[in-house]
Amino acid sequence: MCGITGVFDTRGSREPDRVALQRMNDSQLHRGPDEGSLHIEPGVGFGHRRLSIIDVATGQQPLFNEDGSVVVVFNGEIYNYQELIPELQAAGHRFHTKSDTEVIVHAWEQWGEACVERFRGMFAFVLWDRNRQTLFMARDRMGVKPLYYALLDDGTLLFGSELKSLLAYRGPHGSALKRDIDPLAIEEYFALGYVAEPRTVFRQARKLPPAHALAIRRGEPVREPREYWDVNFTLDNPIGQEDACAELQRQLQESVRLRMISEVPLGAFLSGGVDSSAVVATMAGLSDGPVNTCSIAFDDPKFNESEFAAMVASRYATNHRVETVKSDDFDLIDTLARLYDEPYADSSAIPTYRVCQLARKHVTVALSGDGGDETFGGYRRYRLHLMEERMRSALPAGIRQPLFGWLGRVYPKADWAPRVFRAKTTFEGMSRTAVEAYFHSVSILRGPMRARLFSPALKRELAGYSAQEVFDFHAGRARTEDPLALIQYLDLKTYLVGDINTKVDRASMAHSLEVREPLMDHKLIEWLATLPSSMKVRGQEGKFLLKKAMEPQLPDDVL
Numbered sequence: 001m002c003g004i005t006g007v008f009d010t011r012g013s014r015e016p017d018r019v020a021l022q023r024m025n026d027s028q029l030h031r032g033p034d035e036g037s038l039h040i041e042p043g044v045g046f047g048h049r050r051l052s053i054i055d056v057a058t059g060q061q062p063l064f065n066e067d068g069s070v071v072v073v074f075n076g077e078i079y080n081y082q083e084l085i086p087e088l089q090a091a092g093h094r095f096h097t098k099s100d101t102e103v104i105v106h107a108w109e110q111w112g113e114a115c116v117e118r119f120r121g122m123f124a125f126v127l128w129d130r131n132r133q134t135l136f137m138a139r140d141r142m143g144v145k146p147l148y149y150a151l152l153d154d155g156t157l158l159f160g161s162e163l164k165s166l167l168a169y170r171g172p173h174g175s176a177l178k179r180d181i182d183p184l185a186i187e188e189y190f191a192l193g194y195v196a197e198p199r200t201v202f203r204q205a206r207k208l209p210p211a212h213a214l215a216i217r218r219g220e221p222v223r224e225p226r227e228y229w230d231v232n233f234t235l236d237n238p239i240g241q242e243d244a245c246a247e248l249q250r251q252l253q254e255s256v257r258l259r260m261i262s263e264v265p266l267g268a269f270l271s272g273g274v275d276s277s278a279v280v281a282t283m284a285g286l287s288d289g290p291v292n293t294c295s296i297a298f299d300d301p302k303f304n305e306s307e308f309a310a311m312v313a314s315r316y317a318t319n320h321r322v323e324t325v326k327s328d329d330f331d332l333i334d335t336l337a338r339l340y341d342e343p344y345a346d347s348s349a350i351p352t353y354r355v356c357q358l359a360r361k362h363v364t365v366a367l368s369g370d371g372g373d374e375t376f377g378g379y380r381r382y383r384l385h386l387m388e389e390r391m392r393s394a395l396p397a398g399i400r401q402p403l404f405g406w407l408g409r410v411y412p413k414a415d416w417a418p419r420v421f422r423a424k425t426t427f428e429g430m431s432r433t434a435v436e437a438y439f440h441s442v443s444i445l446r447g448p449m450r451a452r453l454f455s456p457a458l459k460r461e462l463a464g465y466s467a468q469e470v471f472d473f474h475a476g477r478a479r480t481e482d483p484l485a486l487i488q489y490l491d492l493k494t495y496l497v498g499d500i501n502t503k504v505d506r507a508s509m510a511h512s513l514e515v516r517e518p519l520m521d522h523k524l525i526e527w528l529a530t531l532p533s534s535m536k537v538r539g540q541e542g543k544f545l546l547k548k549a550m551e552p553q554l555p556d557d558v559l
Contacts, residue, residue: 007157018038025165030512069131077122093110143209148200185202186454195343265362267359269515321358323357366516370504371520381442
């Protein structure tokens, strides 16, 4: 895990300012405290901060090919790099290190832009090919690793793992990232609690979306990024439940095994939920010694699941450590604001920061259960949405929309009650399309509240824009009409990337901790997308298949 940054002259070969590049690199010291280095040549400057995990002795970056014509900076892990090395060697490529970074260089030489399709892992990398006069950047399929970029008015392109590196740039003649706030980002933040991909809070800066790559040839216009992968919910796998459980166990073992490759101390987060417990149980089966586990407890018993984590830790005799977070633990607010660089409103950023802080005292790499709710169908809101969707489909839209729209307006509010008893919320949802209803169900502030909050000037700048357009865009590309698959797809493209992955990356990197996500393995997700939705949500039970598969390995209370 590392921090990468750089400067590229899209119009010519102006040599980057070393002081400016050093300032960008230093802004991400927390991401890589082990080493820092720069590479500068006409028109190109790369910076790298290293957290040593793989090939500790010789895996320094920026890394070059044999003749120095290709150079790369890379953040993340290519888990299948050991499989790719023999294939590339057979094609004539010579390796000078044992690092996954060098695999990227030779894969680019061998397969060009298609190289990203061969990688299995979490990654964000940028490379410069002097012979092709091309800058190429790519981000992993699930957006685990971040990558920001901005094209300045003078043709300078900046990139970095975090926005702060772009903000640190001060080039010749006052060249810098404009800090003009994007009003559409404000709308997205107040609706969703984060700024959705590819937007950032600044008009001039962008996030490279997950599963996208961008090739920029010097002297040519900067085009839109190209998508190289997407999940397709075919739901057409005829496999039976018993065989599906066996295959899921095999896939979990493979995904976890790949993520246990490390030359530094390794452990896991253990929340007490099914997802992290499944990861720990699988790790225990693959480990020669006890697994290092870390948990966060809460002083409020309504939120405290530490007893379930303790059950799993006891069952597998892990080296278990717990830290308690108090409900008034607000001293981190300023620290978190500096970490995120743009508006972010998930209060679980506090316990996530604390568990990373605890883990880093004992390990350098930690596996987590993030992604399990989205991939296995675990959220309670999924079951509520399916219930509403069954009711919604029973009436024609011409009757349903005016009828339930009227009921939603006249029925009294009961925000204090669980959603299933909030008839006003249900009526409002029934009057909308499935995508509209789901967007409103995950909004932290509803449209009328945002309208009351926003100034007339901001409303004019928004010109009618709603954050729902983010959901509409992804829904139009989902290639499924299955109600559960559709909202899973929406969460994979929005909430998982913009909220969960952002939170974990910033919290872990603040402590120079690498977090790996076995439940976000793209091969696992591709397989799960072939299974019928009834294997994910059955009746009022979510994560049906995962729970069945883990029954022999986890306590009943955890399941």
